[in-house]
Amino acid sequence: MSDAEQTRQNILTVAADEIHQHGFNATSLSVILNRCEISKGALYHHFTSKMALGYAVFEEIYTPEFLELWQSALTVEDPVEGLCDFFTSMTEQMSCSEVVCGCPLNNLCEEMANVDEGFRLRILSMQEQLNQLIVDALMKISDDLREGLAFSQVGYFIVATLNGATTLSKSSRNKELFQQVIAELCFYIRALKK
Amino acid sequence: MSDAEQTRQNILTVAADEIHQHGFNATSLSVILNRCEISKGALYHHFTSKMALGYAVFEEIYTPEFLELWQSALTVEDPVEGLCDFFTSMTEQMSCSEVVCGCPLNNLCEEMANVDEGFRLRILSMQEQLNQLIVDALMKISDDLREGLAFSQVGYFIVATLNGATTLSKSSRNKELFQQVIAELCFYIRALKK
DNA sequence: CTTGCAACATACCAAGCGGTCGGTTATTCT
């Protein structure tokens, strides 16, 4: 990787962390510059604006990370148990800062979806991709599932509940609440089976 | 109501709307001043800081509105159907702006819970109150419900899913997604019964 | 009638923001 590319990646990584912690608007470019130990000129050489940087973080950091995570949870023999394991392991290995900061995508959806069209469309696309992953996984084992299930609806329900759980636990600052909701969610998911 | 009290109420109402639309940090005092047609001196006569105004909006506008709404949904003969009716009517009478702006309390939780302790504690208290409302309602009809249910867990699950649904639909800008999640949520709630 | 305080108005401030621009160094291509 060239030096320039390394600089760019460094900016992306730091920006992703800052946006995760403080949201997009509350993220200050000067903080990113300090953490990267670069000048404002360097940043604006690689990104045309703060917004462009935000989009790049979304596309090059959050999206791949996110999809990979869900994919690995769903491409198992039994996606129902795969999801439950995925959620349960989240509650276990969840650090304190992750409880506090929540899910980057959920955060951005909250903050930016009704403010900036660029973010909105990117988030929407991401959600649809994620939903498709779940739908595909459920369809694979549809023989084992209850009849009359609306897969897409179920997929959005799962994602909504998970996001709601992360938001909810921000106020209590501990995992307990999150774990409770997840436990109930796993119960719901397992009940999808015959 | 005295003129001064009227001014104060007007500030609260406008601020509540602005915070709902743009979040706390993105809400500009100057916008509030313009909409209220008052001076900065007037605002700072009634509130010591922007933060204090935010707290007042939370306590005097959001909290009572919120509790009243849920209370009326839960203090019916059958709270299970009461909740389902409540959610379903939400999807029906939901205006476009409400889809876009989401739930004020959920928004504040996302934005402020990990930034300001004052907001965090107020939100936490609110969530606990709401959960208690649900738990109480469920306990009243516990004879009709499945055995071994963790009421508190169920309560938080319902709230989490509802919040997640509002956040999710921000990106699609229409009710459809929200309705789907709500439909699935009602299915879950009804399945609490024997 | 005057004294006093609540209820405002207005001008001002420092700090931080995203963004720009002219200049400098490093690298790469011919």
Added chain:
DNA sequence: AGAATAACCGACCGCTTGGTATGTTGCAAG
């Protein structure tokens, strides 16, 4: 080697922000 361009620097700009200090008005009590 020399020219061109990528990569980066840092001072500066306009603007908005929350907040303050001083001044003014009007009602109400003594």
